[in-house]
Amino acid sequence: MNRDPVLSVSGLSVTYDVDPPVEAVRDVSLTVGQGEVLGLAGESGCGKSTLAYAVQRLLRPPAEITGGEVVLHDVGGSDVDLTVLPAAEMDRLRWDQIAMVFQGAMNSLNPVLSVGDQLADVFTRHRPAMRRAERTETCGALLEMVGVGANRLRSYPHELSGGMRQRVMIAMALALRPRLLIMDEPTTALDVLVQREILQEISRLREELGFSVVFITHDLPLLLEISDRIAVMRAGRVVETAPAADLYRHPQHEYTKRLLGSFPSLTGERGDFVRKGGVTV
Numbered sequence: 001m002n003r004d005p006v007l008s009v010s011g012l013s014v015t016y017d018v019d020p021p022v023e024a025v026r027d028v029s030l031t032v033g034q035g036e037v038l039g040l041a042g043e044s045g046c047g048k049s050t051l052a053y054a055v056q057r058l059l060r061p062p063a064e065i066t067g068g069e070v071v072l073h074d075v076g077g078s079d080v081d082l083t084v085l086p087a088a089e090m091d092r093l094r095w096d097q098i099a100m101v102f103q104g105a106m107n108s109l110n111p112v113l114s115v116g117d118q119l120a121d122v123f124t125r126h127r128p129a130m131r132r133a134e135r136t137e138t139c140g141a142l143l144e145m146v147g148v149g150a151n152r153l154r155s156y157p158h159e160l161s162g163g164m165r166q167r168v169m170i171a172m173a174l175a176l177r178p179r180l181l182i183m184d185e186p187t188t189a190l191d192v193l194v195q196r197e198i199l200q201e202i203s204r205l206r207e208e209l210g211f212s213v214v215f216i217t218h219d220l221p222l223l224l225e226i227s228d229r230i231a232v233m234r235a236g237r238v239v240e241t242a243p244a245a246d247l248y249r250h251p252q253h254e255y256t257k258r259l260l261g262s263f264p265s266l267t268g269e270r271g272d273f274v275r276k277g278g279v280t281v
């Protein structure tokens with residue numbers, strides 16, 4: 001399916017300027033279409049998180065973008081290269097246009113503030129004109145939307161399960177209706193059932209709200225289920241990008257074949273679950 005691009009990464013390279021330097025992302029090019037889920041797969045250390053942080057301009061020294069562009073399309077009618085955007089403008093785009101949920105996100109909630117106050121803070125910072133009553137109502141609606149329930153507005157993080165806290169983080173990421181959600185191992189720390197519920201929730205929300213997703217995980221079977229297209233990374237490079245079903249049935253790159261082969265759930269009997277429940281319905 002042809003979709004208008006929301007994000008185009010071209011020739012992006014990132015180096016950690018340590019001794020010896022680590023070229024964590026090497027000449028990576030990717031596009032993310034409107035409403036698309038792009039899965040980013042690859043073993044630990046291949047550069048997935050570095051790429052995600054680079055896109056959001058959240059890298060800190062010794063990390064340095066050494067080349068390439070990250071273009072966010074149609075920001076108020078024009079295309080913007082995020083790698084050269086002044087920091088203040090980037091701050092405005094973050095959360096508003098691109099939001100991120102990362103693995104440990106649920107533990108980054110402030111323990112001494114209610115979840116309602118933490119959600120409200122996003123609006124206080126980014127929508128300062130919003131009135132208090134509307135803010136509270138919107139925060140309640142957000143908690144409903146992610147299945148936590150508006151009655152939890154006054155709850156503190158420790159009163160919620162890990163799954164609920166991660167849902168709060170998803171609510172926070174979606175608060176300003178971003179066009180792109182970057183999720184870096186967002187469910188890895190949760191048990192399998194909770195993980196599945198949250199993934200279903202993300203799928204539903206994406207259909208409802210139409211945002212695009214970059215979903216990062218080393219869990220290839222999971223990516224095959226939820227992604228439209230998958231990019232496979234190895235040692236900083238994207239070695240193959242293909243629609244999920246094509247990647248599964250006709251992997252082109254040797255490394256992709258090996259990666260697929262390393263998941264018994266894809267090749268053994270249990271693979272039926274992924275095949276029938278996911279890409280080959």
Ligand SMILES: Nc1ncnc2c1ncn2[C@@H]1O[C@H](COP(=O)(O)OP(=O)(O)OP(=O)(O)O)[C@@H](O)[C@H]1O
Pocket residue numbers: 016018022024042043044045046047048049050051062218
């Ligand atoms: N602060 C740092 N200083 C030096 N090297 C780093 C730093 N952070 C990451 N790296 C290196 O950059 C490379 C890419 O790391 P990155 O965390 O992006 O990979 P990843 O695919 O996200 O791995 P994981 O799935 O384990 O998070 C690795 O070789 C890693 O050791």
